Amino acid sequence: MLLIHCPYCEEMREEEEFSPAGQAHIERPLNPEELSDEQWARYLFFRKNPRGLHHEMWLHAAGCRKYFNMTRNTVTYQIMETYKMGLKPSVTASEEGQS
């Protein structure tokens, strides 16, 4: 069971209050009509699936109902940080020596 700190509620709460919402920091293309099929497929379907640090989006579904971001290790399940939408992560994969 993960204990997750919601950056909006500023409280540690149990995993069951949250729903994971996939990879974070995916930007919707501003010029969709100019994209090739490959670029469009990349935006829609291709996700990072790292063995190590991962930035992902979570929803505090049974709490404030706000989305926030999390940096988590997908092997050890250690949560490095949670941060508000629009902010940049302070722990990144390259710093940890992973790609």
Next chain:
Amino acid sequence: MQQYSGFGLLKHSLSYHENWQRVWSNPTPKKHYDVVIIGGGGHGLATAYYLAKEHGITNIAVIEKGYLGGGNTARNTTIVRSNYLWDEASHLYEHSLKLWEGLAQELNYNLMFSQRGVLNLGHTLQDMRDIERRVNANRLNGIDGEVLTTAQVQEMVPILDCSKGARYPVMGASWQARAGTARHDAVAWGFARAADALGVDLLQQTEVTGIRRKDGAVEGVETNRGFISASKVACVAAGNSSVIAKMVGMELPLESHPLQAMVSEPLKPILDTVVMSNHVHGYVSQSDKGDLVIGAGIDGYTGYGQRGSFNVVEHTIAAIIEMFPIFSRVRLNRAWGGIVDTCPDACPIISKTHIKGLYFNCGWGTGGFKATPGAGHVFAHTIAHDEPHPLAKPFSIDRFTSGELIDEHGAAGVAH
């Protein structure tokens, strides 16, 4: 290879079963192979077997970082069925089911294959509409299927709570009589033994650390036992496919999640079929040994730890007890997690890649075990001819750019 038979059993009993032949050998890696298969699970071993048997390519190595059949193959709920919705998936799984039906004889290995039938319960009107649609689709594809009423389901499984007072009353079910279960370990062992007999090198405790390329074609694989040259490299690494793809700078549309399952203490025979419910989400069967084999869901987030969240177990147990109140005091023996690589459309990837001589069989999500012989068969064809097998063609990696997805979420059993 020694043939297993009743007579053999009798003969070996005279020497206290001490002189049985080794099931497979433990060779040292050769310098060069025609095909190197990364991953010694069910699919990898089946691929090696069919490459050797059907396509005459016997200079093959199966490279496994752990031990044979020690990954996802040993971590599933042993269910075999082919009642998928879309034509492409139906044909592939039915191809597999047909191979299952003669596999134990073909491999001369007891796979404990048992066509005890699979029930997919419906708990809402929409469930029943989906079930009718799926059974009709199956029958149009020549796959057996029936829609059962609540009374028929109750007669078939007396211990199932079919009362109106249930929280999610059983409104009916789909029934595939040819579906059933197989002993998962035996499938890996049977294929391994048969492949070994055909000359395939099974290299255990060998980990691939890199894939060497030259002019856009594969040259071989770097391992912890040195470089192994290969004309073709086929990756069947289940949850670790993304990791292998990264070695050649490729990205795959996959996310890896832990999928859990559990078994109870052994009970006397009480359930002689497989019961699945997508709506309350639980599936259960009783093994020949007597333990209840229960499948849970995947964690919603990605992870490589071979365990899952407690709340997923709790949710599954709640669903099972709701359906079978009689199981409420049964104790669980153990629970485990496997890592499944899920595709956005809940269908696998069986494909060539833009790198010459590199092939992928991955993305099976929660449905890989039932496809073991079929997937191995079509993947072997794809590798041998460097052209997709007709049944594998719709499962090419190109479908994510062409948009020809096969949306199989409904029939896949587990939401992902």
